[in-house]
Amino acid sequence: xxxxxxxxxxxxxxxxxxxxxxxxxxxxxxxxxxxxxxxxxxxxxxxxxxxxxxxxxxxxxxxxxxxxxxxxxxxxxxxxxxxxxxxxxxxxxxxxxxxxxxxxxxxxxxxxxxxxxxxxxxxxxxxxxxxxxxxxxxxxxxxxxxxxxxxxxxxxxxxxxxxxxxxxxxxxxxxxxxxxxxxxxxxxxxxxxxxxxxxxxxxxxxxxxxxxxxxxxxxxxxxxxxxxxxxxxxxxxxxxxxxxxxxxxxxxxxxxxxxxxxxxxxxxxxxxxxxxxxxxxxxxxxxxxxxxxxxxxxxxxxxxxxxxxxxxxxxxxx
Amino acid sequence: xxxxxxxxxxxxxxxxxxxxxxxxxxxxxxxxxxxxxxxxxxxxxxxxxxxxxxxxxxxxxxxxxxxxxxxxxxxxxxxxxxxxxxxxxxxxxxxxxxxxxxxxxxxxxxxxxxxxx
Numbered sequence: 001x002x003x004x005x006x007x008x009x010x011x012x013x014x015x016x017x018x019x020x021x022x023x024x025x026x027x028x029x030x031x032x033x034x035x036x037x038x039x040x041x042x043x044x045x046x047x048x049x050x051x052x053x054x055x056x057x058x059x060x061x062x063x064x065x066x067x068x069x070x071x072x073x074x075x076x077x078x079x080x081x082x083x084x085x086x087x088x089x090x091x092x093x094x095x096x097x098x099x100x101x102x103x104x105x106x107x108x109x110x111x112x113x114x115x116x117x118x119x120x121x122x123x124x125x126x127x128x129x130x131x132x133x134x135x136x137x138x139x140x141x142x143x144x145x146x147x148x149x150x151x152x153x154x155x156x157x158x159x160x161x162x163x164x165x166x167x168x169x170x171x172x173x174x175x176x177x178x179x180x181x182x183x184x185x186x187x188x189x190x191x192x193x194x195x196x197x198x199x200x201x202x203x204x205x206x207x208x209x210x211x212x213x214x215x216x217x218x219x220x221x222x223x224x225x226x227x228x229x230x231x232x233x234x235x236x237x238x239x240x241x242x243x244x245x246x247x248x249x250x251x252x253x254x255x256x257x258x259x260x261x262x263x264x265x266x267x268x269x270x271x272x273x274x275x276x277x278x279x280x281x282x283x284x285x286x287x288x289x290x291x292x293x294x295x296x297x298x299x300x301x302x303x304x305x306x307x308x309x310x311x312x313x314x315x316x317x318x
Numbered sequence: 319x320x321x322x323x324x325x326x327x328x329x330x331x332x333x334x335x336x337x338x339x340x341x342x343x344x345x346x347x348x349x350x351x352x353x354x355x356x357x358x359x360x361x362x363x364x365x366x367x368x369x370x371x372x373x374x375x376x377x378x379x380x381x382x383x384x385x386x387x388x389x390x391x392x393x394x395x396x397x398x399x400x401x402x403x404x405x406x407x408x409x410x411x412x413x414x415x416x417x418x419x420x421x422x423x424x425x426x427x428x429x430x431x432x433x434x435x
Contacts, residue, residue, distance in 0.1 A: 214376055214377045214380040215377075215380065217340070220340075240412060240413035241376055241379060241412040241413065241414070242379075242383070242412055242413035242414045242416060242417050243413065245379070245380050245383050246383055246387075246417070255376075255412070256411075257375075257376050257379075257411065257412050258376055261375060261376055291410075291411040292411075294407065294411060295407075295408065295411045298373070298404060298407060298408060299373070299375065
Protein backbone atom coordinates (compact mmCIF):
# COMPACT_ATOMS: atom_id res chain seq x y z
CA UNK A 1 0.00 0.00 0.00
CA UNK A 2 1.21 3.47 -0.83
CA UNK A 3 -0.11 6.92 0.14
CA UNK A 4 0.52 9.91 -2.11
CA UNK A 5 -0.31 13.35 -0.78
CA UNK A 6 -1.67 15.84 -3.29
CA UNK A 7 -3.18 18.39 -0.90
CA UNK A 8 -2.17 18.77 2.74
CA UNK A 9 -3.29 22.24 3.81
CA UNK A 10 -6.27 22.90 6.03
CA UNK A 11 -9.30 25.06 5.44
CA UNK A 12 -8.19 26.91 2.29
CA UNK A 13 -5.47 26.50 -0.33
CA UNK A 14 -2.48 28.80 0.02
CA UNK A 15 0.60 29.60 -2.02
CA UNK A 16 4.17 30.41 -1.19
CA UNK A 17 4.51 34.18 -1.47
CA UNK A 18 7.24 36.21 -3.14
CA UNK A 19 8.66 37.44 0.20
CA UNK A 20 8.80 33.82 1.40
CA UNK A 21 10.69 32.73 -1.74
CA UNK A 22 13.07 35.64 -1.25
CA UNK A 23 13.68 34.63 2.37
CA UNK A 24 14.45 31.07 1.29
CA UNK A 25 16.91 32.30 -1.34
CA UNK A 26 18.64 34.60 1.11
CA UNK A 27 18.98 31.79 3.65
CA UNK A 28 20.36 29.41 1.04
CA UNK A 29 22.80 31.88 -0.50
CA UNK A 30 23.99 33.13 2.88
CA UNK A 31 24.70 29.59 4.04
CA UNK A 32 26.64 28.87 0.82
CA UNK A 33 29.25 31.55 1.41
CA UNK A 34 32.75 30.14 1.27
CA UNK A 35 31.54 26.69 0.24
CA UNK A 36 33.37 25.08 -2.69
CA UNK A 37 30.56 24.56 -5.18
CA UNK A 38 32.51 24.27 -8.43
CA UNK A 39 32.70 20.50 -8.62
CA UNK A 40 30.03 18.69 -10.66
CA UNK A 41 27.04 17.95 -8.45
CA UNK A 42 28.25 20.17 -5.63
CA UNK A 43 25.40 22.65 -6.00
CA UNK A 44 22.83 19.88 -6.08
CA UNK A 45 24.39 18.26 -2.99
CA UNK A 46 24.39 21.59 -1.20
CA UNK A 47 20.72 22.20 -1.99
CA UNK A 48 19.88 18.71 -0.79
CA UNK A 49 21.65 19.44 2.48
CA UNK A 50 19.37 22.36 3.25
CA UNK A 51 16.28 21.99 5.40
CA UNK A 52 13.07 21.13 3.58
CA UNK A 53 11.55 24.43 4.66
CA UNK A 54 14.35 26.25 2.82
CA UNK A 55 14.98 24.02 -0.18
CA UNK A 56 11.38 22.90 -0.65
CA UNK A 57 7.86 23.66 0.47
CA UNK A 58 5.08 21.79 2.20
CA UNK A 59 2.74 23.11 -0.48
CA UNK A 60 -0.63 24.68 -0.26
CA UNK A 61 -3.32 22.51 -1.86
CA UNK A 62 -6.25 21.52 0.32
CA UNK A 63 -6.97 17.94 1.36
CA UNK A 64 -6.46 15.14 -1.14
CA UNK A 65 -4.61 11.84 -0.69
CA UNK A 66 -4.29 9.00 -3.16
CA UNK A 67 -4.03 5.46 -1.85
CA UNK A 68 -2.49 2.84 -4.08
CA UNK A 69 -3.53 -0.59 -2.93
CA UNK A 70 -3.72 -4.01 -4.46
CA UNK A 71 -7.10 -3.60 -6.10
CA UNK A 72 -5.93 -1.65 -9.12
CA UNK A 73 -8.76 0.87 -8.99
CA UNK A 74 -7.63 4.34 -7.88
CA UNK A 75 -8.62 5.21 -4.31
CA UNK A 76 -8.77 8.84 -3.23
CA UNK A 77 -9.37 10.45 0.15
CA UNK A 78 -11.13 13.80 -0.20
CA UNK A 79 -11.30 16.05 -3.22
CA UNK A 80 -9.73 19.29 -2.10
CA UNK A 81 -7.76 21.42 -4.53
CA UNK A 82 -5.06 18.73 -4.60
CA UNK A 83 -7.42 16.70 -6.80
CA UNK A 84 -6.42 18.86 -9.78
CA UNK A 85 -2.71 17.88 -9.87
CA UNK A 86 -3.74 14.34 -8.94
CA UNK A 87 -5.97 14.24 -12.03
CA UNK A 88 -3.10 15.36 -14.22
CA UNK A 89 -0.86 12.65 -12.84
CA UNK A 90 -3.54 9.96 -13.24
CA UNK A 91 -4.04 10.93 -16.87
CA UNK A 92 -0.29 10.86 -17.41
CA UNK A 93 -0.12 7.40 -15.86
CA UNK A 94 -3.21 5.86 -17.41
CA UNK A 95 -3.63 7.84 -20.62
CA UNK A 96 -6.89 9.54 -21.63
CA UNK A 97 -8.29 6.50 -23.44
CA UNK A 98 -8.27 4.14 -20.49
CA UNK A 99 -11.60 4.36 -18.69
CA UNK A 100 -11.67 3.05 -15.17
CA UNK A 101 -13.46 3.23 -11.83
CA UNK A 102 -12.28 5.71 -9.21
CA UNK A 103 -13.26 5.37 -5.55
CA UNK A 104 -13.37 8.51 -3.44
CA UNK A 105 -13.87 8.46 0.35
CA UNK A 106 -15.02 11.78 1.76
CA UNK A 107 -14.22 12.96 5.27
CA UNK A 108 -16.95 15.60 4.96
CA UNK A 109 -18.42 18.12 2.58
CA UNK A 110 -16.85 21.45 3.52
CA UNK A 111 -15.53 23.50 0.59
CA UNK A 112 -11.87 22.76 1.13
CA UNK A 113 -12.59 19.04 0.78
CA UNK A 114 -14.78 19.15 -2.34
CA UNK A 115 -13.43 22.16 -4.28
CA UNK A 116 -11.13 20.04 -6.46
CA UNK A 117 -13.91 17.93 -7.93
CA UNK A 118 -14.81 20.30 -10.81
CA UNK A 119 -11.12 20.27 -11.77
CA UNK A 120 -10.71 16.51 -11.48
CA UNK A 121 -10.44 15.86 -15.21
CA UNK A 122 -11.50 12.17 -15.18
CA UNK A 123 -15.07 13.41 -14.60
CA UNK A 124 -15.05 14.90 -18.11
CA UNK A 125 -13.98 11.69 -19.85
CA UNK A 126 -16.72 9.32 -21.07
CA UNK A 127 -16.43 5.80 -19.76
CA UNK A 128 -14.97 6.75 -16.42
CA UNK A 129 -16.93 5.84 -13.32
CA UNK A 130 -16.46 7.91 -10.17
CA UNK A 131 -17.89 6.44 -6.99
CA UNK A 132 -18.04 8.93 -4.13
CA UNK A 133 -18.34 7.14 -0.80
CA UNK A 134 -19.55 9.21 2.12
CA UNK A 135 -21.38 8.90 5.40
CA UNK A 136 -23.20 12.17 4.76
CA UNK A 137 -26.71 11.67 3.40
CA UNK A 138 -26.48 15.03 1.59
CA UNK A 139 -23.29 14.19 -0.32
CA UNK A 140 -24.89 14.31 -3.78
CA UNK A 141 -26.55 17.64 -3.04
CA UNK A 142 -23.22 19.13 -1.96
CA UNK A 143 -21.46 18.10 -5.16
CA UNK A 144 -24.31 19.20 -7.45
CA UNK A 145 -24.69 22.54 -5.66
CA UNK A 146 -20.99 23.28 -6.00
CA UNK A 147 -21.27 23.18 -9.78
CA UNK A 148 -24.64 24.91 -10.09
CA UNK A 149 -24.86 28.39 -11.61
CA UNK A 150 -23.70 30.97 -10.75
CA UNK A 151 -20.86 29.25 -8.90
CA UNK A 152 -19.35 27.23 -11.77
CA UNK A 153 -19.66 27.28 -15.57
CA UNK A 154 -20.10 23.53 -16.06
CA UNK A 155 -23.19 22.05 -14.46
CA UNK A 156 -22.91 18.69 -12.73
CA UNK A 157 -25.33 17.26 -15.31
CA UNK A 158 -22.85 17.96 -18.09
CA UNK A 159 -20.16 15.66 -16.69
CA UNK A 160 -19.26 12.94 -19.16
CA UNK A 161 -18.24 10.34 -16.62
CA UNK A 162 -20.70 8.35 -14.57
CA UNK A 163 -20.74 9.73 -11.04
CA UNK A 164 -22.29 7.59 -8.31
CA UNK A 165 -22.86 8.41 -4.67
CA UNK A 166 -22.60 5.68 -2.06
CA UNK A 167 -23.89 6.66 1.37
CA UNK A 168 -22.25 4.34 3.87
CA UNK A 169 -22.73 3.52 7.53
CA UNK A 170 -20.17 3.94 10.27
CA UNK A 171 -18.62 1.19 12.38
CA UNK A 172 -19.04 -1.65 9.89
CA UNK A 173 -16.65 -3.18 7.40
CA UNK A 174 -17.10 -2.86 3.66
CA UNK A 175 -15.11 -4.53 0.87
CA UNK A 176 -14.32 -1.86 -1.74
CA UNK A 177 -11.55 -1.70 -4.35
CA UNK A 178 -9.74 -4.63 -2.78
CA UNK A 179 -9.75 -2.96 0.62
CA UNK A 180 -11.53 -3.51 3.90
CA UNK A 181 -13.02 -0.13 4.67
CA UNK A 182 -14.52 1.19 7.90
CA UNK A 183 -15.75 4.69 8.75
CA UNK A 184 -15.88 6.40 12.15
CA UNK A 185 -17.80 9.51 13.08
CA UNK A 186 -15.67 12.43 14.26
CA UNK A 187 -16.31 15.70 16.05
CA UNK A 188 -16.55 18.52 13.50
CA UNK A 189 -19.20 21.04 12.48
CA UNK A 190 -21.72 19.05 10.45
CA UNK A 191 -19.83 15.86 11.37
CA UNK A 192 -16.82 14.36 9.69
CA UNK A 193 -15.74 10.76 9.24
CA UNK A 194 -12.42 9.01 9.56
CA UNK A 195 -11.55 6.12 7.29
CA UNK A 196 -9.64 2.97 8.11
CA UNK A 197 -8.39 1.15 4.99
CA UNK A 198 -6.83 -2.31 5.20
CA UNK A 199 -5.46 -4.26 2.27
CA UNK A 200 -4.86 -7.49 4.12
CA UNK A 201 -1.42 -6.77 5.47
CA UNK A 202 -1.28 -2.98 5.82
CA UNK A 203 -3.62 -0.46 7.42
CA UNK A 204 -3.93 3.25 6.73
CA UNK A 205 -6.11 5.54 8.84
CA UNK A 206 -7.25 8.90 7.50
CA UNK A 207 -8.55 11.11 10.30
CA UNK A 208 -8.84 14.75 9.40
CA UNK A 209 -11.08 17.58 10.54
CA UNK A 210 -11.53 15.86 13.86
CA UNK A 211 -11.54 17.51 17.27
CA UNK A 212 -10.72 15.49 20.36
CA UNK A 213 -12.16 16.59 23.68
CA UNK A 214 -9.72 15.72 26.42
CA UNK A 215 -12.39 15.17 29.07
CA UNK A 216 -14.06 12.30 27.23
CA UNK A 217 -12.00 9.18 27.90
CA UNK A 218 -14.51 6.85 26.25
CA UNK A 219 -14.20 8.79 23.00
CA UNK A 220 -10.43 8.73 23.29
CA UNK A 221 -10.48 4.95 23.60
CA UNK A 222 -12.79 4.74 20.60
CA UNK A 223 -10.16 6.47 18.49
CA UNK A 224 -7.41 4.37 19.99
CA UNK A 225 -9.27 1.30 18.74
CA UNK A 226 -9.85 2.92 15.35
CA UNK A 227 -6.11 3.63 15.05
CA UNK A 228 -5.10 0.29 16.58
CA UNK A 229 -1.85 -1.11 15.08
CA UNK A 230 -2.17 1.11 12.00
CA UNK A 231 0.86 1.32 9.74
CA UNK A 232 0.05 4.96 9.02
CA UNK A 233 -2.26 7.48 10.69
CA UNK A 234 -2.90 10.68 8.74
CA UNK A 235 -4.02 13.11 11.43
CA UNK A 236 -5.42 16.63 11.62
CA UNK A 237 -2.77 18.49 13.62
CA UNK A 238 -3.78 21.99 12.64
CA UNK A 239 -3.38 23.76 15.98
CA UNK A 240 -1.13 23.79 18.99
CA UNK A 241 -2.65 22.05 22.00
CA UNK A 242 -2.94 25.37 23.84
CA UNK A 243 -5.00 26.85 21.00
CA UNK A 244 -7.05 23.67 20.51
CA UNK A 245 -8.29 23.71 24.11
CA UNK A 246 -8.77 27.47 24.41
CA UNK A 247 -9.33 30.07 21.70
CA UNK A 248 -9.90 27.44 19.00
CA UNK A 249 -11.92 24.98 21.05
CA UNK A 250 -14.97 23.76 19.11
CA UNK A 251 -13.39 24.72 15.78
CA UNK A 252 -13.26 21.04 14.88
CA UNK A 253 -9.52 20.41 14.72
CA UNK A 254 -6.79 18.86 16.79
CA UNK A 255 -3.13 19.14 17.71
CA UNK A 256 0.21 17.40 17.26
CA UNK A 257 0.26 16.50 20.97
CA UNK A 258 -3.02 14.59 20.82
CA UNK A 259 -1.89 12.99 17.57
CA UNK A 260 1.17 11.50 19.25
CA UNK A 261 -0.71 10.39 22.35
CA UNK A 262 -3.47 8.61 20.43
CA UNK A 263 -1.01 6.91 18.09
CA UNK A 264 1.15 5.76 20.98
CA UNK A 265 -1.84 4.34 22.83
CA UNK A 266 -2.93 2.61 19.62
CA UNK A 267 0.58 1.31 18.93
CA UNK A 268 0.46 2.78 15.46
CA UNK A 269 3.76 2.71 13.59
CA UNK A 270 3.74 5.97 11.72
CA UNK A 271 2.04 9.34 12.13
CA UNK A 272 1.69 11.91 9.39
CA UNK A 273 0.71 15.42 10.49
CA UNK A 274 -1.89 16.76 8.09
CA UNK A 275 -4.33 19.60 7.42
CA UNK A 276 -1.69 22.22 8.15
CA UNK A 277 -2.75 25.64 9.41
CA UNK A 278 -2.95 27.90 6.30
CA UNK A 279 -1.40 30.80 8.21
CA UNK A 280 1.80 28.80 8.78
CA UNK A 281 4.78 29.21 6.48
CA UNK A 282 7.19 26.38 5.73
CA UNK A 283 9.45 27.23 8.66
CA UNK A 284 6.54 27.04 11.09
CA UNK A 285 5.40 23.66 9.78
CA UNK A 286 8.99 22.40 9.99
CA UNK A 287 9.10 23.58 13.60
CA UNK A 288 5.85 21.77 14.38
CA UNK A 289 7.35 18.61 12.89
CA UNK A 290 10.54 18.93 14.94
CA UNK A 291 8.52 19.63 18.08
CA UNK A 292 6.28 16.65 17.43
CA UNK A 293 9.21 14.30 16.97
CA UNK A 294 10.64 15.55 20.23
CA UNK A 295 7.31 15.09 22.04
CA UNK A 296 7.17 11.55 20.69
CA UNK A 297 10.57 10.89 22.31
CA UNK A 298 9.54 12.47 25.59
CA UNK A 299 6.25 10.60 25.85
CA UNK A 300 7.36 7.27 24.38
CA UNK A 301 6.46 4.21 26.43
CA UNK A 302 6.96 1.47 23.85
CA UNK A 303 8.21 1.11 20.30
CA UNK A 304 9.07 4.37 18.53
CA UNK A 305 6.44 6.12 16.44
CA UNK A 306 7.76 7.57 13.19
CA UNK A 307 6.50 11.11 12.61
CA UNK A 308 6.26 12.99 9.32
CA UNK A 309 4.59 16.18 8.22
CA UNK A 310 2.65 15.74 4.99
CA UNK A 311 3.60 17.84 1.97
CA UNK A 312 2.14 18.07 -1.48
CA UNK A 313 4.04 15.37 -3.35
CA UNK A 314 5.02 13.18 -0.39
CA UNK A 315 4.81 9.43 -0.97
CA UNK A 316 4.74 6.95 1.89
CA UNK A 317 5.04 3.25 1.20
CA UNK A 318 3.62 1.05 3.94
CA UNK B 319 -2.78 12.32 43.96
CA UNK B 320 -1.53 14.14 47.01
CA UNK B 321 -1.09 17.85 46.62
CA UNK B 322 1.08 19.16 49.44
CA UNK B 323 0.21 22.75 50.29
CA UNK B 324 1.91 25.49 52.24
CA UNK B 325 1.56 29.20 52.66
CA UNK B 326 4.53 31.43 51.96
CA UNK B 327 3.36 34.77 53.22
CA UNK B 328 -0.01 35.13 51.57
CA UNK B 329 0.84 32.92 48.61
CA UNK B 330 -0.37 29.34 48.38
CA UNK B 331 2.32 26.98 47.12
CA UNK B 332 1.09 23.63 45.83
CA UNK B 333 3.57 20.87 45.04
CA UNK B 334 2.29 18.08 42.81
CA UNK B 335 4.63 15.19 42.12
CA UNK B 336 5.01 12.38 39.62
CA UNK B 337 3.15 12.11 36.33
CA UNK B 338 0.09 14.20 35.52
CA UNK B 339 -1.19 12.01 32.73
CA UNK B 340 -4.34 10.12 31.76
CA UNK B 341 -4.11 8.05 34.92
CA UNK B 342 -3.71 10.95 37.34
CA UNK B 343 -5.16 14.10 35.77
CA UNK B 344 -8.59 13.69 37.37
CA UNK B 345 -7.03 13.33 40.84
CA UNK B 346 -4.86 16.37 40.21
CA UNK B 347 -7.90 18.38 39.12
CA UNK B 348 -9.87 17.32 42.18
CA UNK B 349 -7.01 18.21 44.50
CA UNK B 350 -6.41 21.56 42.82
CA UNK B 351 -10.03 22.68 42.69
CA UNK B 352 -10.27 23.28 46.41
CA UNK B 353 -7.57 25.95 46.30
CA UNK B 354 -8.87 27.86 43.29
CA UNK B 355 -11.89 29.47 44.96
CA UNK B 356 -9.64 31.59 47.22
CA UNK B 357 -7.42 32.53 44.28
CA UNK B 358 -9.30 35.70 43.40
CA UNK B 359 -8.83 39.45 43.55
CA UNK B 360 -7.71 40.24 47.09
CA UNK B 361 -7.46 36.52 47.84
CA UNK B 362 -4.61 34.05 47.92
CA UNK B 363 -2.44 33.73 44.78
CA UNK B 364 -1.40 30.20 43.80
CA UNK B 365 2.04 29.00 42.76
CA UNK B 366 2.29 25.50 41.38
CA UNK B 367 5.70 24.15 42.31
CA UNK B 368 6.45 21.73 39.46
CA UNK B 369 9.90 20.67 40.64
CA UNK B 370 8.57 17.20 41.40
CA UNK B 371 6.47 16.76 38.26
CA UNK B 372 8.11 14.21 35.99
CA UNK B 373 5.76 14.46 33.04
CA UNK B 374 2.49 16.10 32.01
CA UNK B 375 0.30 14.97 29.13
CA UNK B 376 -2.51 16.69 27.25
CA UNK B 377 -5.15 15.92 29.86
CA UNK B 378 -2.95 17.35 32.59
CA UNK B 379 -2.39 20.48 30.56
CA UNK B 380 -6.15 20.77 30.09
CA UNK B 381 -6.56 20.84 33.89
CA UNK B 382 -4.11 23.73 34.00
CA UNK B 383 -6.01 25.54 31.24
CA UNK B 384 -9.26 25.21 33.19
CA UNK B 385 -7.57 26.47 36.34
CA UNK B 386 -6.11 29.41 34.46
CA UNK B 387 -9.51 30.32 33.07
CA UNK B 388 -11.22 30.12 36.45
CA UNK B 389 -8.56 32.19 38.16
CA UNK B 390 -8.57 34.73 35.36
CA UNK B 391 -12.34 35.10 35.63
CA UNK B 392 -11.89 35.76 39.36
CA UNK B 393 -9.12 38.31 38.73
CA UNK B 394 -6.76 36.10 40.70
CA UNK B 395 -3.13 35.17 40.05
CA UNK B 396 -1.69 31.74 39.33
CA UNK B 397 1.77 30.79 38.13
CA UNK B 398 3.99 27.77 37.68
CA UNK B 399 7.49 27.51 39.07
CA UNK B 400 10.53 25.26 38.82
CA UNK B 401 9.63 23.35 35.68
CA UNK B 402 12.05 20.52 35.05
CA UNK B 403 13.77 20.74 31.66
CA UNK B 404 11.64 17.93 30.24
CA UNK B 405 8.33 19.32 31.46
CA UNK B 406 9.37 22.76 30.22
CA UNK B 407 9.82 21.20 26.79
CA UNK B 408 6.25 19.87 26.93
CA UNK B 409 5.04 23.37 27.82
CA UNK B 410 6.96 24.81 24.89
CA UNK B 411 5.84 22.19 22.36
CA UNK B 412 2.20 22.51 23.41
CA UNK B 413 2.53 26.34 23.53
CA UNK B 414 1.25 26.31 27.11
CA UNK B 415 4.34 28.34 27.86
CA UNK B 416 2.38 31.21 26.31
CA UNK B 417 -0.63 30.58 28.55
CA UNK B 418 1.01 30.50 31.97
CA UNK B 419 3.35 32.78 33.82
CA UNK B 420 6.34 30.60 34.63
CA UNK B 421 9.25 31.24 36.96
CA UNK B 422 12.57 29.48 37.43
CA UNK B 423 12.05 29.09 41.15
CA UNK B 424 9.27 29.06 43.73
CA UNK B 425 10.93 32.01 45.48
CA UNK B 426 10.80 34.09 42.31
CA UNK B 427 7.15 33.16 41.73
CA UNK B 428 6.16 33.94 45.31
CA UNK B 429 7.94 37.28 45.12
CA UNK B 430 6.15 38.16 41.90
CA UNK B 431 2.68 37.08 43.04
CA UNK B 432 2.77 38.24 46.66
CA UNK B 433 0.28 41.02 47.25
CA UNK B 434 1.82 44.34 48.22
CA UNK B 435 2.17 44.72 51.97
